[in-house]
Amino acid sequence: MQISSAVFLKSALKPVQYPEADRPEIAFAGRSNVGKSSMINCLLNRRGLVRTSSTPGRTQMLNFFDINERFRFVDLPGYGFARVPMAVKKSWGPMIRAYLESRSTLRGVVFILDIRRIPSEEDLRLLDWLEEYGCPTIMAVTKADKLARSRRDRQIETIASTCGLPVDAFTLFSATTRQGKDEIWERIETALEL
Numbered sequence: 001m002q003i004s005s006a007v008f009l010k011s012a013l014k015p016v017q018y019p020e021a022d023r024p025e026i027a028f029a030g031r032s033n034v035g036k037s038s039m040i041n042c043l044l045n046r047r048g049l050v051r052t053s054s055t056p057g058r059t060q061m062l063n064f065f066d067i068n069e070r071f072r073f074v075d076l077p078g079y080g081f082a083r084v085p086m087a088v089k090k091s092w093g094p095m096i097r098a099y100l101e102s103r104s105t106l107r108g109v110v111f112i113l114d115i116r117r118i119p120s121e122e123d124l125r126l127l128d129w130l131e132e133y134g135c136p137t138i139m140a141v142t143k144a145d146k147l148a149r150s151r152r153d154r155q156i157e158t159i160a161s162t163c164g165l166p167v168d169a170f171t172l173f174s175a176t177t178r179q180g181k182d183e184i185w186e187r188i189e190t191a192l193e194l
């Protein structure tokens, strides 16, 4: 995918604040620190477009980006952030569900897991919601560069079985080596029907 423009549009907490639903959208979901910002920046060849989790404020909202004036990326708020007040933790579920339920232009969700971690209860809950709303899901396992090959394979098998999915549903990714970048883009393009 050639990226001619990638522009931050706005942050939103609830549907009335979303930008107009006039372009197809791909959302990115995962726990805080999973490597979501790094993945989006890597896909868009931009360094600082999406802020990383060291700035928790904006990461607790939905952030909309316009890409090539043709489609949008939505950075969904990360979850599992230990230092976040209870009120914010509680608002996360309704915020995500409201988005998944109401967004007519949503074409797919890139669901990101860390290769070194067993999926958490929150990960599995989100996966259930995606299924419940019939949302096409692109499963990605990031930070692949952090493990040696043999451990990586074993870890993917564990992650896949915890999610109840086949191993080949997952795309291995690394923002550091750019492994898996083309494959993620292919899956995004298919979801967007580009």
Ligand code: GDP
Residues within 6 Å of the ligand: 030, 031, 032, 033, 034, 035, 036, 037, 038, 039, 051, 052, 053, 054, 078, 142, 143, 144, 145, 146, 173, 174, 175, 176, 177
């Ligand atoms: P976010 O909270 O999900 O947006 O996570 P970030 O993108 O901010 O990444 C969290 C931390 O993991 C940062 O220190 C990143 O540099 C690091 N990180 C993210 N992706 C990768 C990756 O593919 N490989 C390695 N080695 N580190 C990564």
